[in-house]
Amino acid sequence: MTAIRGIFFAVHLSYEERIKLIQFIRTTLDDDGLSSTPIVAGVGGSSTRETIRLARDAAEAGADAGLVILPAYYAASLEMDVEQVIQYYVDICDASPIPLFLYNFPANAAGQDMSANTIETIMRRTSNLCGVKLTCGGSVGKLVCLEAAIRSDPTINASRKYIFLLLDGVIADWTPWMQAGGHGTVSGIPNFAPAATMRLWDLLNKPSLTDEELAERQRIQLILGRADAYAMPAGIRGMKYVLNHLRGYGIAPRRPLLPLGEKQGQYLSRAFQTMMNLEQEIEANGKAS
16 A cells, blocks of 8 residues: 555635646656656535536546545534535535545534544445545544444445545554554655655554664654644644745745744744754665655
């Protein structure tokens, strides 16, 4: 199993920008001989109809899968009857030409937090749901429930082109996630420390470890996890600040978000320094795959 490598979030992009970005990424990957690298595009809308349209247009532009968070505007109404949530995902999955991931992220969905039972029901009702990304409290517990359901019922994966993917949204708990049957993580941290991330991935997938490798895995997990703990509250503003500091990318997020303040940004950069030192060390040792 390999990690999903191409993913973007579209909440502040116009419709035209979404399409152009997918097309550009697909062309760039293909030109670099990476035609097998998947693009997972953010296609969640505010209604069933809008999400279906976004999924169809993303597929036409070259996306391989879509990522869908719950609509936030009518969160209170949706929470009154969970069948609405279930039917939303069933409807969009059945109408989408590409497989879709369910994205459970309460902090960005007006507090809506899907239970393992709700997610399992959706998984069983549509074969075009290809996996989940869980960025929520109790994510490992939900993973255990979903993994057990899949393991006990072979028809769940038999009805799908690919196995149902169980993806973590927080790299801080990646080690227990993999040990509990998860398949990988989708995190912002690899943007800063790709070599360290891939080294941890290699160690997490190795059947047995020496004492030295076990200590290395624990060290990398601790450093990446601490950086993630600082990055999560800072959000996209923090990501933009640090990427500007390290790589010279634009510092300003799209309005209404404003750039992170200099004091906050410097604090975040200092918190990231241990991770960046680790990244340089692993690159120098040539351990990353």
